[in-house]
Amino acid sequence: MSPSLQKIDRHTTHADDQHADDVLTIAKTLAKQFSETAVERDQAGGHAAAERESIRASGLLTLSVPKEFGGQGASWETINQVVRILAKADSSLAHVFGFHHLQIAGLQLYGNAQQQRRLLTATVENNIFWGNALNPLDKRTVASRLEDGYVLNGVKSFSSGSVGSDWLTISAWDETTQSPLIAVISSKQPGIQIQSDWDAFGQRQTDSGNVYFSQVFLPDHLVLQAPGQTPTPQxxxxxxxxxxxxxxxxxxxxxxxxxxxxxxxxxxxxxxxxxxxxxxxxxxxxxxxxxxxxxxxxxxxxxxxxxxxxxxxxxxxxxxxxxxxxxxxxxxxxxxxxxxxxxxxxxxxxxxxxxxxxxxxxxxxxxxxxxxxxxxxxxxxxxxxxxxxxxxxxxxxxxxxxxxx
The missing domain is CATH 1.20.140.10 (Butyryl-CoA Dehydrogenase, subunit A, domain 3)
Structure with missing residues (x-):
C-alpha cells in the first residue's frame, strides 16, 4: 500500500470514529431527556408522540442509510450502541428506534437497486420514520393478485412502531403460492387503519398494536420479495x-x-x-x-x-x-x-x-x-x-x- 493510501485510510478511520462519537453524544442527550419522564410515561402507556419527534429531530433516523443515498452510513456497531444507550433510559423508545433501522436494513437486503435508490433517498429527504407490520407468523393479511399489483385484506398484530409511522414494511399471505410476499407501503395509504391498542404489561410505548388492511392497493414496484421467491442468503x-x-x-x-x-x-x-x-x-x-x-x-x-x-x-x-x-x-x-x-x-x-x-x-x-x-x-x-x-x-x-x- 502506498503512503498516500495509508494516509487516506487513517483519515477515513478517524472521521468514522469522530462521527460515531458524535452520534453517541446525541444518543446520550436523548436518553437523558427520555429518562426524566420514563416512569410517568411507562405508567401512562400509549403513544409517545413528542419523544418520537425528538428522535426524528435528532437526525438519527438516517444513521443506517448508506452515504450514496444521502444517509450517514453508520456501522451496525454504532447503531446498536445507540439502541443500548436509549434502552438504558427507555426501552420502548429504543425498540421503536431499533425497529426503524430494521426496516431500512430490509430495504437493503430485499430491495432491488431501483427500489433502494428511490426509497432510501426518500427516507433521507423526507426524514421518514419507518414502522413494522411484518409479523411472519400472522397470516391473516391476504394478498390477492391484480394486473399491476395486489389488494390486501386482513390484520397484522405485533406491529412495532406502526403508530405514528410514515411508511411500513409488511408481509402478506398469497393463497395461490401458499407463501408470503414482503413489501413496503405508506402508512397513509387508503384502507390502512393503525390501532393504538397494544396492552402488554411491558414495552408499553412501542406502538405495537394491530394494523388493519381493507381493500388496500399494493403496486408491484413496492413489492420487495414476491410470493414464491426463494430468499437469498443476503x-x-x-x-x-x-x-x-x-x-x-x-x-x-x-x-x-x-x-x-x-x-x-x-x-x-x-x-x-x-x-x-x-x-x-x-x-x-x-x-x-x-x-x-x-x-x-x-x-x-x-x-x-x-x-x-x-x-x-x-x-x-x-x-x-x-x-x-x-x-x-x-x-x-x-x-x-x-x-x-x-x-x-x-x-x-x-x-x-x-x-x-x-x-x-x-x-x-x-x-x-x-x-x-x-x-x-x-x-x-x-x-x-x-x-x-x-x-x-x-x-x-x-x-x-x-x-x-
Missing part, C-alpha cells in the same frame, strides 16, 4: 439484524436496571440491622450481589459487541453473502442474545434484593425494567436458540434461516 440476514437489535435492547434494560439500583443503594438504601455497617454499600453481601450482577452483564456486552462487528462484516458483502457467512453470523448472534436475555432478566429481578423493600415504591418505577425485558424476551423462545447452539456444537449444523433464527 435476504435472510434481516432476521440477524432484528435479533441483534433485541440483544442490545435487553442489554440496555439490564444496564439501566443496574445503574438505577446502584444509585439507589448509594444514595437511599438503608443497611440491614444485622450488617454492622452504616451504609448499605459497605455491606459485603450487597457488594457481592453487585459483583455477581455485573458478571452477568460484562460477558453479554462482549459477545454483543463481537456479534455487531460480525454483522457489519457480513452486511457489507451485500449480494456476495454466502450461506456460511450467514450461518456463522447466526451462531454469533444467538450466543449474544442468549446471554443478554439472561442478564436482562436476572439483573432486573435481583435489583430488588440489592435495594430492599423501600425501592418497590411506585415513584421509582424500578419494576418497569423487569416488565419490559420479560415482555420482549418472549418475542421468540430462548429454548430454540439454545437448541440451535447445541446442535451446531454437536453436529456443525448452522441455525435454519427463518425470520427468528
Amino acid at each position: 435476504a435472510t440476514v434481516r432476521s440477524q439484524v432484528a435479533q441483534l437489535i433485541m440483544t442490545n435492547l435487553y442489554l440496555g434494560i439490564g444496564l439501566g436496571a443496574f445503574d438505577a439500583a446502584r444509585h439507589y443503594t448509594k444514595e437511599h438504601a438503608k443497611p440491614w440491622f444485622a450488617s454492622g455497617v452504616e451504609q448499605s454499600s459497605d455491606d459485603p453481601f450487597i457488594q457481592r450481589r453487585y459483583a455477581e450482577l455485573w458478571l452477568l452483564l460484562r460477558p453479554a456486552i462482549a459477545l454483543a459487541d463481537s456479534a455487531g462487528r460480525e454483522l457489519n462484516r457480513v452486511f457489507e458483502k451485500g449480494a456476495l453473502i454466502t450461506k456460511e457467512d450467514r450461518g456463522n453470523l447466526a451462531v454469533s448472534v444467538a450466543e449474544a442474545k442468549c446471554l443478554a436475555h439472561r442478564a436482562g432478566i436476572e439483573v432486573s429481578t435481583q435489583l430488588f434484593d440489592a435495594t430492599g423493600a423501600r425501592s418497590t415504591s411506585a415513584k421509582y418505577g424500578f419494576d418497569r425494567f423487569w416488565r419490559n425485558v420479560r415482555v420482549h424476551t418472549l418475542h421468540d423462545p430462548i429454548d430454540y436458540k439454545l437448541r440451535d447452539l447445541g446442535r451446531y456444537l454437536l453436529d456443525g449444523q448452522f441455525p435454519d434461516p427463518t425470520p427468528y433464527s
Whole structure:
C-alpha cells in the first residue's frame, strides 16, 4: 500500500470514529431527556408522540442509510450502541428506534437497486420514520393478485412502531403460492387503519398494536420479495439484524436496571440491622450481589459487541453473502442474545434484593425494567436458540434461516 493510501485510510478511520462519537453524544442527550419522564410515561402507556419527534429531530433516523443515498452510513456497531444507550433510559423508545433501522436494513437486503435508490433517498429527504407490520407468523393479511399489483385484506398484530409511522414494511399471505410476499407501503395509504391498542404489561410505548388492511392497493414496484421467491442468503440476514437489535435492547434494560439500583443503594438504601455497617454499600453481601450482577452483564456486552462487528462484516458483502457467512453470523448472534436475555432478566429481578423493600415504591418505577425485558424476551423462545447452539456444537449444523433464527 502506498503512503498516500495509508494516509487516506487513517483519515477515513478517524472521521468514522469522530462521527460515531458524535452520534453517541446525541444518543446520550436523548436518553437523558427520555429518562426524566420514563416512569410517568411507562405508567401512562400509549403513544409517545413528542419523544418520537425528538428522535426524528435528532437526525438519527438516517444513521443506517448508506452515504450514496444521502444517509450517514453508520456501522451496525454504532447503531446498536445507540439502541443500548436509549434502552438504558427507555426501552420502548429504543425498540421503536431499533425497529426503524430494521426496516431500512430490509430495504437493503430485499430491495432491488431501483427500489433502494428511490426509497432510501426518500427516507433521507423526507426524514421518514419507518414502522413494522411484518409479523411472519400472522397470516391473516391476504394478498390477492391484480394486473399491476395486489389488494390486501386482513390484520397484522405485533406491529412495532406502526403508530405514528410514515411508511411500513409488511408481509402478506398469497393463497395461490401458499407463501408470503414482503413489501413496503405508506402508512397513509387508503384502507390502512393503525390501532393504538397494544396492552402488554411491558414495552408499553412501542406502538405495537394491530394494523388493519381493507381493500388496500399494493403496486408491484413496492413489492420487495414476491410470493414464491426463494430468499437469498443476503435476504435472510434481516432476521440477524432484528435479533441483534433485541440483544442490545435487553442489554440496555439490564444496564439501566443496574445503574438505577446502584444509585439507589448509594444514595437511599438503608443497611440491614444485622450488617454492622452504616451504609448499605459497605455491606459485603450487597457488594457481592453487585459483583455477581455485573458478571452477568460484562460477558453479554462482549459477545454483543463481537456479534455487531460480525454483522457489519457480513452486511457489507451485500449480494456476495454466502450461506456460511450467514450461518456463522447466526451462531454469533444467538450466543449474544442468549446471554443478554439472561442478564436482562436476572439483573432486573435481583435489583430488588440489592435495594430492599423501600425501592418497590411506585415513584421509582424500578419494576418497569423487569416488565419490559420479560415482555420482549418472549418475542421468540430462548429454548430454540439454545437448541440451535447445541446442535451446531454437536453436529456443525448452522441455525435454519427463518425470520427468528
